Amino acid sequence: MDVKRPLEAIDAAFVEIVQAGAPAGSFSLPDELMQQVIDARDQIPSLHDVDRMYLPPNSLVRFRGMIQATHNPEIYLDVYATRGPQGETAVHTSRYRDMTNTKEDWEIDFDSQHNVYKSRHTLHCVPIPAENTWVRQHLAASAPQTARVAGERVRPGATKRATMDEGDDDDDDDGDGGDDDGDGRGRGMEMDAEQQQQQQFPAKKRAGDMTATTIDDDGDSHQQHGQAPGARVADEHVHNLPLPDDRTPALLKVYGDDPGVKLHEMVEVIGVYVNDPTPPSALTDEERAFAEPLPPSSVLPRIHCIHMRTIQHHNPLIPPQLAHLNHVATALPGAAVDARPPLHRALLALVGGDDLTATLLLLHLISRVHTRTADGTMTLGQFPLNLFGVTGPLADLPARLDAFLSTITTSSHLLDMSLRSLNTMSMNPKRSGSTDKLSAGFLQLPRHAHVILNETAMEAGQLNERGIANLMALKTAMDTQQVAFEFEHAGSIMFDIDVQLLVLSEGKSMLPVSTKVPIAPTADVTAPQLTDDETDAIRAYLDLAKHAEFTIAEEMQEAISSDFSTMRQEDPSITADALHRLLGIARLVSLSYGRSSLDLDGWTEAKRIDAAVTQRMHAQ
Known part of the structure; x- marks a missing residue:
């Protein structure tokens, strides 16, 4: 299968089953094509590693992300017949496409008995929230050159024209198959192999550089958002990010049975990339109305999934499927020998030589939920921790510890718990009953994310109703590792999370943290000194320890x-x-x-x- 022209192979497979006399509605991707896609993974560009304005439309793309929300199933015309100006007919599939595919002067025959309507699942997938820069850099650097896209920038409207014009030169009128060549180029796009777009990864912005989701007096969410070149994330979509991110989310369209993925699970998909670069302002009134409640693909690109797998973690230094490789049992003992001493030494430096605090921090960093009751009311394994006495020489501990965790963990975030922050942000996600739109909540984080709650940022004042609700949401997260999805007019539904919460405060935390301890420094606070090899050893060790049986x-x-x-x-x-x-x-x-x-x-x-x-x- 050609990575840049997968629809050619898909349409050819469809023609083959039609010519063999099988019902057109029974079409599914042949196993050999599926395997070709999986085998070509390393040659397929990642949506996060390249400027998406240079990705050929209808080409294969990879995407890593976290399932943030599900939408109602989408009804689409899976198989349809067309009629030409001379009465000739053809049968096509719109599988792995957003639009039907007709030649000029041809029209869809909506009365044809060949037409088959089906439904496909739609999943809102965001870039893995709070993912640290070193993970992204490592993944981008390890991508083979064949997965780097080179080409001419896609001009506004080119993708739509390409999709509409696919197969205009096809003279197949015998009615036994598709009429498009699937190359996704059309008249609106020409690729120049001499050009290359190199996406730079800016350092991950920390708390204070960009704000989290906030809710105004009218209940609408707002975010400040930094963008990388080509990101083009419009305001209407930025609202759905739990944390600011310079990468674009995607709407995944999944065929067949229910994919069975849960909210907040991380996935990697390979699929057909759909992006109409037409700016939202250039859409007609009809197109804009049709796009609601979802933004157009120029804002929220679509990926028609061919292959999807859940990922246990997003650490590039250890195998992606640990359970299948039985990697942890053999790797953890050696990793602990190499990584535990330098990690403990680094934590000692950060807390002024306090051995007990450094040990508790180390245990906190490898904790995870390992047992959960069916009703979710009790969980075992989480180790929330409150370190207090963060004042004087330890006053900058939140910033120091945040900087350190961003270099050794895959996902981390520092939240300054100021009065304004608690009174305006939203810990829980909210979903509108009338528009089905989601306003993201801060606690929609990936498995094993580390969150530092900085209570030292709290000033005198009064919490409003939202601030109190946010504290209750944090309490629930600590007790049961769950977050409430608040549905308009329908109450709340609890969903599981697995987030490590560390509270830093001057006095005892106002939150009901199970383990509280004052820091007792015995030496000056210093910066951790680690070699590159020690840092990589710690990165692998932390995730191996989390996943160990x-x-x-x-x-x-x-x-x-x-x-x-x-x-x-x-x-x-x-x-x-x-x-x-x-x-x-x-x-x-x-x-x-x-x-x-x-x-x-x-x-x-x-x-x-x-x-x-x-x-x-x-x-x-």
């Missing part, structure tokens, strides 16, 4: 049960909740050293850490 052998369970009974006899104030807390810490301690099962050393270390936190809190 963990077990507790039966004999170890008996030993823990006996030990905990002794602890309660010695101190009746210890409750059953303490056992859950200790087991959670023991799991993280063991994984941090590369061990996939609990032993006595891990249990003893967990008790030591928990006792040290309790002792320090009592000393306050």
Whole structure:
């Protein structure tokens, strides 16, 4: 299959099944074509690595993103008949297209018995929110030269003309197949192989450079948004981004059965790229009305999916499908030896030599939800953390820690919890019942994103109703790792997230964080000193530890049960909740050293850490 002209192969396959006498409505992409697409992955450009104004229309493109919303299924004319000026007929498919495909002077025969209507799923997919710059740079640098697009800039209106004019030179009038050549070029676009567009990746803008989603007094959302050349993200669409981003989202159109992806899951798709560069202002009234409630493809490009897979993570330094390769069990022990010491050393430098705080931070960085009840009311594995005493020599810890996490984690974000921010932004997404439009919420983040909540930015004043609702949303996220989708006139529906929340504050946090500890520096705060090899080792280690399976052998369970009974006899104030807390810490301690099962050393270390936190809190 030609990467730049996939519709040629798709239409040829359609013609073949029609000529073989099979019902045209039974057409699906042959397995061999699907495999060709998968095998050509590295030769297919990514929508994020090139200026999309240089991508040939109707060519194959890759897209990585997070499913942010689903729309109602779209009814389309999958198979249709056309009639020529002399009465000749032809049968076509509009699969993997936004528009039907007719030659000049031909028209669709809407009364034909060959016409078949079907539905396709539509998914709103945004660039992975809070994705750090090093991930994007690594992925772009590793893309082979064959996946770099070279060509002439697409002129406004060229894509529509190309789609409408495809196959004008086809003389096939025998009615047994399609009449378009599928090359996507048409009269409106000519490619120049001498030109190349190199997309630069600016450093990821931090909190303060761009604002998150805000809601005005009328309930409408607004964002400040930085754009890279060619991004052309219009205001009407920017509202749907959880965080500002210089990359464009996409509307995925999926054929066949329900793809089964969940909200906030990350996916990678390969599909046919549709983008009409006509500016929204150039659309006719009819076209603009037809485009509602979704922006036109010049603002929100469409990708007709041929292949889609969910991705467990977006770390380019480890295999994409860890479970299939059984990579974690063999790689984690060595990764822990290489990465844990320099990571702990770097965290010590940031918190002024406080070993307990550095250890808690390290455990926090490898935490994730590993167990969730069916109703979502209880989750295990998350380790929200409040470090307080962030003042004096530690006053710049939020900025320092944010800068450090942006170099070692795949997704992170610093949120200054100022009064204005809490009173204007929205943690939960909202969906209009009349227009089906979504106003994004800050908590719509990818799996394992790290969020620093900077309470030191809070000033004197009063929270309004929205501010209180935002604090309640953060509490829910910490307790159950869920976010509420607020539907107009229909209440809220809870959806799962898996986000690591770190609260930095001067005094104890106003949020109900399960683990709170004051920082007790013993040395000057310094910048972390890591080599490039150490940094890469830490990047891989953090995600390997998150994805590792963990077990507790039966004999170890008996030993823990006996030990905990002794602890309660010695101190009746210890409750059953303490056992859950200790087991959670023991799991993280063991994984941090590369061990996939609990032993006595891990249990003893967990008790030591928990006792040290309790002792320090009592000393306050």
